[in-house]
Amino acid sequence: MGMTWGRLIAMAAIPAGIAGFVHAQGAPATAPMPPAVAMAPASKDPAAAPAGRYNVDLEHSSVVARVLHRGMSYNVLRFGVRQGTLQWDPANAGAIALDVTVDAKPFYAPIVYKIPPESAQSLNVAAYPEARFVSRSVRQTTPGHALIDGDLTLMGVTKPATIEAELVGVGRSMEGAPTAGFTGSMVIDTAQFTQTQMSRMVGKVTVVLDAEFIKG
Numbered sequence: 001m002g003m004t005w006g007r008l009i010a011m012a013a014i015p016a017g018i019a020g021f022v023h024a025q026g027a028p029a030t031a032p033m034p035p036a037v038a039m040a041p042a043s044k045d046p047a048a049a050p051a052g053r054y055n056v057d058l059e060h061s062s063v064v065a066r067v068l069h070r071g072m073s074y075n076v077l078r079f080g081v082r083q084g085t086l087q088w089d090p091a092n093a094g095a096i097a098l099d100v101t102v103d104a105k106p107f108y109a110p111i112v113y114k115i116p117p118e119s120a121q122s123l124n125v126a127a128y129p130e131a132r133f134v135s136r137s138v139r140q141t142t143p144g145h146a147l148i149d150g151d152l153t154l155m156g157v158t159k160p161a162t163i164e165a166e167l168v169g170v171g172r173s174m175e176g177a178p179t180a181g182f183t184g185s186m187v188i189d190t191a192q193f194t195q196t197q198m199s200r201m202v203g204k205v206t207v208v209l210d211a212e213f214i215k216g
Contacts, residue, residue, distance in 0.1 A: 042169030042181075046090040046144060049170040049180040054213035056084030056100065057179070061211035063102050067202055077106035077117055082130065086213040088180065093140040098148055098163075100209065101132045115198060122198045128155045133163070133209075148184065157193045161186050163209065178215040183208065 063079040084100035104125045106117045118125040135150035144167040152161035165184035173179045185208045 040171065042171040044144060044167065044169060046167055046170070049088055049090060049178055050215065051089040051091070052087075052215050054086040054088055054178075054180065054215050056081055056086070057173075057212040057214050058082075060181070061209075064208045064210075065106075066206040066208075068204065070201070075108075075111075077108050079103055079106055079131075081211060084211060084213070086180070088213070088215075093138045093146060096135075096138040096146075096148075098133070098135040098138075098150070100211070101130050104129050104131050104154075121196055124155060124194075124196075131155075133161065135163075152186075152188065154188070154193045159188075159192050161188060168210075173214050179212055181210075181212040183210050185209070 058081055061081040061084070063081065065077045065079070067075045067077060069075055080103045082101045082103050084098075087095070087097040089095040104118075104123055106123065106125075108117065115121050117123055120126065132153045133150055134153075135148050137149045139147045139149070141147060146165050148163040148165050150161060150163070151158050163184040163186045165182055168181040168183055170178070170180045185206060187204055187206050189204050190202045
């Protein structure tokens with residue numbers, strides 16, 4: 001960008017900046033909180049969450065991967081959830097459906113790796129920015145526990161995967177909407193998804209998904 005355009009943009013931004021500063025002087029320091037409802041204790045009863053479509057609460061959801069290092073120790077990577085839906089029916093486990101998309105970029109600060117996990121030698125996030133799990137069937141094992149069979153897409157390859165899921169609790173959001181929280185884990189073999197040397201060395205990885213879903 002040339003200097004002339006840069007000066008024009010800077011000059012145009014000054015009035016907006018001043019207006020924003022003046023407005024900020026009379027604005028509260030933080031955004032007002034939504035009106036809270038009575039926070040009853042969470043329930044362990046699956047039926048306490050009414051049937052219907054739920055959307056993932058991005059603020060209270062994440063994925064953690066425990067990666068085995070040469071059979072001697074575990075490293076932990078964390079990933080953010082981008083979007084997700086849960087079709088919930090406590091009376092019919094077969095009608096439950098889960099679809100979750102995860103940002104493939106890992107977070108691991110303050111650890112510094114010689115080969116960054118997001119690099120082309122490992123997860124290759126530049127080429128494959130997302131991972132996705134879509135359920136095919138849900139099998140209840142005990143009240144509040146189920147096996148979720150589905151397809152996991154990682155680094156452009158789709159393979160069958162199973163999540164061992166547990167209902168953590170059912171309650172209400174701050175706005176009063178029905179909310180259900182789950183935790184689940186699955187074990188994947190990275191060699192099934194890529195032939196890179198690093199991923200083949202890693203082998204099996206334990207992935208834990210923690211998520212809240214809000215009805216509406």
